[in-house]
Amino acid sequence: MSGDVPSPLTALDRPNSYIGRAVPRPNLKRLTEGRGEYVSDISLPRMVHVVYVRSPHAHARIVSIDATAAKAAKGVVAVVTGAEIAQVCTPWVGVLSHMVGLKSAPQHPIAVDRACWQGEAVAAVVARTRALAEDAAALVEVEYEPLTPVTDMMTALDPETPVIHESLGDNLAFERNFSGGDPASAFAASDHVIEADFGFGRHTGVTLEPRAMVADFNPGTGRLTAYLGTQAPHMIQNILSIHLAMPESAIRVVCKDVGGSFGIKVHVYADEMATAALSKLLQRPVKFVADRLESFLTDIHARDHRVKGKVGVMADGTITAFEIDDVTGIGPYSVYPRTSAVEANQVVNLTGGPYTCPNYKARARVVFQNKNVTCQYRAVGHPIATAVTEGLVDLAAQKIGMDPVEIRRKNLVRDDAYPCASATGLKFEALSHHAALDKLLAMMDYPRLRAEQAEMRKKGVHRGIGFASFIEITNPGAAFYGVGGARISSQDGAVVRLDAAGAVTVQTSATEQGQGTEAVIAQVVATAVGVPLERVRVISGDTDQTPYGGGTWASRAAGIGGEAAWQAGKALRENVLAVAGAILQAEAGTLDVREGAVVDADTGRERMPLTELGRIVYFRPDTLPTGFQAELMAVRHYVPRGYPFAFTNGVQASYLEVEDGFVKLLGHWVVEDCGTILNPQLVDEQVRGGVVQGLGGALFEHCVYDSEGQLQNASMADYLVPMACEMPDIQVGHVVSPTADSELGAKGAGEAGTAGAPAAVMNAINDALSPFGAVVTDMPFTPDRILGALRAAKAAQGA
Amino acid sequence: MTAAQMEHEITLTVNGFAVSERVEARRHLADFLREDLGLTGTHIGCEHGVCGACTVLVDGEITRSCLTLAVQCEGKSVTTIEGISDSGAVADLQEAFRARNALQCGYCTPGMVITASVLLDAEEMPDREEIRDHISGNYCRCTGYHAIVDAVETTLKARAEAGR
Incomplete structure (x- = not known):
């Protein structure tokens, strides 16, 4: 179990501080007892169930839909087509104005005349039960005229490839070119230039609870309540308002327990928009729960990049230049409203980021194809940028015969170099690459592992050690979405209230999907106000009840939502002390609140419990001085302003064995610097969970499409995710470099594990394969691919 | 009506209580627990027996309730997370x-x-x-x-x- 990490900051060093303590989350007992309330558990009076008829073709014109038999089937309430839904819900286009040149086509909740990927909804069947809706859906007769699907992203821009959306002119959604420093001269002057192609398979989040929604339009109030496991309730409120032509105030988004999100549940989904529209159309609650096949076909996919990489290096190990050329396929539409160009943009931004090298050239092209859409999933772009960078760095080290640790020591940005900026202009406030690497090496006992590796190699056992240093974007301000015109709040807020009985209630716009947001908010508020943690209750995930804010994504809940809660808690304490001063005839500044009581700040002597203060304020305000109004509710908001993002850094190491193409993970180490650690156990578990999702993408997870755009493995039996027996124990350590942008100094920790793990594993596999001269760079690293690389190496040596 | 849609009377024990219900032959145990008995602690993740979210005990053996039909549980004793928690x-x-x-x-x-x-x-x-x-x-x-x-x-x- 993680030990407590005392806060390094005196500003947070309150008596009985909960900051830095590994206290358990408040909601876990009920979840261990099956007393959660997930959207799939919700049942409302008059509720009906929708099932979507989905296109079996990757690209097809819808010639006709005959719903006669379905409409006559038992229990059916309605069968609704795309054209009918379009009367209630307008289409959208997923672009952002700061992504210059990004284009996409209008997307409807249900396809109107053309289906553009296998799984796009073409009709909705609404019935009394899910089973009856499925029975009737089988009776809907759709006549399709199949069109040529565009499936290979590498040929999507070729002149002979059909254009998916005629109005757009071509299949290029977005292109970005960057050049910094003088890469051409730097490569020309390098002792060695090493090139490699990297592949990143499509994978998806596989949230264990599939996407689900209950949309409840009540004609009596004119309001729509959307029960949705979303990460961004106010964003969804805004989007529903725009496309259903209802005022925002008429829409309430409620987010109860969420069965996994990982970025999957931060987007606008066509079938969820359709469900809301159906509720408005039918004037009753409509429930949609994706089954697992639908999840694979319609939950956003991610990655699917091919990157040509190039690095220049001097014989002494100095890295001189990086160059990348990235192509990614995003499906037929850019996802709304965050767009599908962000991942490629991040790959351009982040590649080479941990290193001092100023010479960098990059191109990224984002292309349309007739597959499911891709969009932001945990660590957006980071696993790709990190694997390309760290793969190239290891190949460079191998070329010049340098230890992978040494080449990193030589080139990582020095710990005393901050503040500084990357070649692409990313601003770094305070990072700790070298301290993190030193700590990692100590944790893993690097010399011992190298000795063990050598011993095992003598016995014909091939083990490898791989490293990955990385940077991670957290705590985004408005730079991500707001500046591009998306109405996604970068600010979060907290309302903190002291009740008559001395209990504290916090309403926060940060949301909880299992990370522990509510726990850290409670810890921060209990500390700021000065009450025992058990007295604090946190309310989140309800646009009717919480401040307007962004929610939980891009590793922002603790850093931004937490700071708002900290400031609100401090404001409430000031208000409490003003009341106490008036009652006790004392200067407020001589008093403090500790452990739920007003005390003398100097001696800690108790002057009055908060229960007594609450009694006086609420029931005997007549005894307070004339003209004095107690305010036992405080609100504060926060958005980072000093830096566009609070970068974190870290380093990971993987130790593994390769046998017959299979990879057995023996150990994994992470050192992470996420600034002030509010709850070490929760940070460590975010890191561990993130690592395993990264390992999944590196070793197993792959949405395999055939050339016709048919997903070949849309079941959990065929799409492999990490199982307990395949995963190692994961050791996590920390370096603490707080951000000065906030008083708490906390940065995000939710995605760092996923950012670095694939690169570390890739480098470890290649270290294991090095005696054979084989190299793998195409994820996932399946036994087939590893054996293929070994065969290729053997053939090359034989030739 | 197909055979799968035919209803059958079943009697079983769920969390120590005797239960008698009419269910369609096709109703799997997870849906029966969640929809008919309101025991939503049993979760559905994949409905093809892979993910384990729907695991319950049937006569003391760990069982995928999504791969088990309710009618197969005639006379059996089912324990869910609600039962094991209450006990x-x-x-x-x-x-x-x-x-x-x-x-x-x-x-x-x-x-x-x-x-x-x-x-x-x-x-x-x-x-x-x-x-x-x-x-x-x-x-x-x-x-x-x-x-x-x-x-x-x-x-x-x-x-x-x-x-x-």
């Missing part, structure tokens, strides 16, 4: 999950707790690798499993200690 039989394991943060979103947790529960009475103390093997039929997408293995191991050790 307090694995309260120590549940507390270990809470203390160790061995759950994040909590969706896999009822199935994970039930699967782990049958390990608690093992004759031989399983090591971490054996714990990992035992829970490998239950997917968790949040934790990376390390904390779950810790929680199970802590509970096993505490029980072994208490049994001495």
Whole structure:
């Protein structure tokens, strides 16, 4: 179990501080007892169930839909087509104005005349039960005229490839070119230039609870309540308002327990928009729960990049230049409203980021194809940028015969170099690459592992050690979405209230999907106000009840939502002390609140419990001085302003064995610097969970499409995710470099594990394969691919 | 009407209570528990027997309720997370999950707790690798499993200690 990490900051060093303590989350007992309330558990009076008829073709014109038999089937309430839904819900286009040149086509909740990927909804069947809706859906007769699907992203821009959306002119959604420093001269002057192609398979989040929604339009109030496991309730409120032509105030988004999100549940989904529209159309609650096949076909996919990489290096190990050329396929539409160009943009931004090298050239092209859409999933772009960078760095080290640790020591940005900026202009406030690497090496006992590796190699056992240093974007301000015109709040807020009985209630716009947001908010508020943690209750995930804010994504809940809660808690304490001063005839500044009581700040002597203060304020305000109004509710908001993002850094190491193409993970180490650690156990578990999702993408997870755009493995039996027996124990350590942008100094920790793990594993596999001269760079690293690389190496040596 | 849609009367025991219901032949046990009995602690993740979220005990054996038809449970005794929680039989394991943060979103947790529960009475103390093997039929997408293995191991050790 993680030990407590005392806060390094005196500003947070309150008596009985909960900051830095590994206290358990408040909601876990009920979840261990099956007393959660997930959207799939919700049942409302008059509720009906929708099932979507989905296109079996990757690209097809819808010639006709005959719903006669379905409409006559038992229990059916309605069968609704795309054209009918379009009367209630307008289409959208997923672009952002700061992504210059990004284009996409209008997307409807249900396809109107053309289906553009296998799984796009073409009709909705609404019935009394899910089973009856499925029975009737089988009776809907759709006549399709199949069109040529565009499936290979590498040929999507070729002149002979059909254009998916005629109005757009071509299949290029977005292109970005960057050049910094003088890469051409730097490569020309390098002792060695090493090139490699990297592949990143499509994978998806596989949230264990599939996407689900209950949309409840009540004609009596004119309001729509959307029960949705979303990460961004106010964003969804805004989007529903725009496309259903209802005022925002008429829409309430409620987010109860969420069965996994990982970025999957931060987007606008066509079938969820359709469900809301159906509720408005039918004037009753409509429930949609994706089954697992639908999840694979319609939950956003991610990655699917091919990157040509190039690095220049001097014989002494100095890295001189990086160059990348990235192509990614995003499906037929850019996802709304965050767009599908962000991942490629991040790959351009982040590649080479941990290193001092100023010479960098990059191109990224984002292309349309007739597959499911891709969009932001945990660590957006980071696993790709990190694997390309760290793969190239290891190949460079191998070329010049340098230890992978040494080449990193030589080139990582020095710990005393901050503040500084990357070649692409990313601003770094305070990072700790070298301290993190030193700590990692100590944790893993690097010399011992190298000795063990050598011993095992003598016995014909091939083990490898791989490293990955990385940077991670957290705590985004408005730079991500707001500046591009998306109405996604970068600010979060907290309302903190002291009740008559001395209990504290916090309403926060940060949301909880299992990370522990509510726990850290409670810890921060209990500390700021000065009450025992058990007295604090946190309310989140309800646009009717919480401040307007962004929610939980891009590793922002603790850093931004937490700071708002900290400031609100401090404001409430000031208000409490003003009341106490008036009652006790004392200067407020001589008093403090500790452990739920007003005390003398100097001696800690108790002057009055908060229960007594609450009694006086609420029931005997007549005894307070004339003209004095107690305010036992405080609100504060926060958005980072000093830096566009609070970068974190870290380093990971993987130790593994390769046998017959299979990879057995023996150990994994992470050192992470996420600034002030509010709850070490929760940070460590975010890191561990993130690592395993990264390992999944590196070793197993792959949405395999055939050339016709048919997903070949849309079941959990065929799409492999990490199982307990395949995963190692994961050791996590920390370096603490707080951000000065906030008083708490906390940065995000939710995605760092996923950012670095694939690169570390890739480098470890290649270290294991090095005696054979084989190299793998195409994820996932399946036994087939590893054996293929070994065969290729053997053939090359034989030739 | 197809044979799958034909209704049958079934009588079984659920969490110690006798239950008699009419169900369609095609109704799987997970839907029967959730939809007909309101026992929503049993979760549905894949409905093809892979993820383990729907794990319950049928006559004491861990069982995928999504691969079991309700009609197959005629005369049997089904225990769900609600029953095992009310009985307090694995309260120590549940507390270990809470203390160790061995759950994040909590969706896999009822199935994970039930699967782990049958390990608690093992004759031989399983090591971490054996714990990992035992829970490998239950997917968790949040934790990376390390904390779950810790929680199970802590509970096993505490029980072994208490049994001495």
